[in-house]
Amino acid sequence: MPQDKTAVVTGSTSGIGLAIARALAGAGANVVINGFGDKAEIEQIRSSMEAEHGVSVAYDGANMLKPQEIADMIRAAEERFGSVDILVNNAGIQHVSPVDEFPDDKWDEIIAINLSATFHATKAALPGMKRRGWGRIVNTASAHALVASPFKSAYVAAKHGIAGFTKSCALEVAQQKITVNAICPGYVWTPLVERQIPDTMKARGMTEDEVKRDVILAAQPTKEFVTPEQVAALAVFLCSDAAAQITGAMLSMDGGWTAA
Ligand code: NAD
Secondary structure: OOOOOEEEEOOOOOHHHHHHHHHHHHOOOEEEEEOOOOHHHHHHHHHHHHHHHOOOEEEEOOOOOOHHHHHHHHHHHHHHHOOOOEEEEOOOOOOOOOHHHOOHHHHHHHHHHHHHHHHHHHHHHHHHHHHHOOEEEEEEOOHHHOOOOOOOHHHHHHHHHHHHHHHHHHHHOOOOOEEEEEEEEOOEOOHHHHHHHHHHHHHHOOOHHHHHHHHHHHHOOOOOOEOHHHHHHHHHHHOOHHHOOOOOOEEEEOOOHHHO
């Protein structure tokens, strides 16, 4: 990866975002981590990343529900590090429920965090990338950006929206050495997946083992979970010069799910 770059990774106090932040720091980028969690744990994550990789790591607690906080986070990163060269739009939440019982507030939150926050952060980061003539935007989409599952209407709608946004944005900046791509993971074992098991058990009338076997891993021909580190390695590759001609792409990492 090119040196002296700064990355902002939304939703990086846990799961996939944390793995991406660690991998970017490992590749030599200064990193702004973001997300919720226990203050002491977040500070431990931040300082250990700095110590391990010899880069600067800052924490910004911007709430992805709030456009002004998102714009302020990008501004603060630019002020502190001089640039935001890499933006990873990763924060996301899930809610599992039939459409006719889907809580309105959950629909609004999922669209705001999983879709609109990507627009707000990208809008704030693009002017600096255009000025400097280099940028990488990596959106954590999902296999659910390409195919659907029942009871996840808001999530599937938001992730399909990310696919459209990624492609449109990539075309706009194609001649400015800025690439915009989406990674589409299948099931990755993170707290987000763990948390949806009880609701899926309820919605489908299944036991925990049945949900894991017949719902989750049923979708993945390899019968294995993707790891956060595998997703992170692809994100780092997308930030390299070798990936300069990959843009507007939806890159699947789903154990064969969407090949079926
Ligand atoms: P996770 O729950 O482990 O992490 C989510 C992160 O987002 C956390 O850091 C959390 O604090 C942060 N976050 C949540 N709401 C926020 C808000 N309002 N403002 C700021 N930060 C907020 O989940 P994960 O599985 O690592 O998911 C990360 C991304 O990957 C999501 O976009 C998710 O849709 C996507 N994804 C996950 C899977 C999977 O199987 N786990 C598969 C495909 C795509």
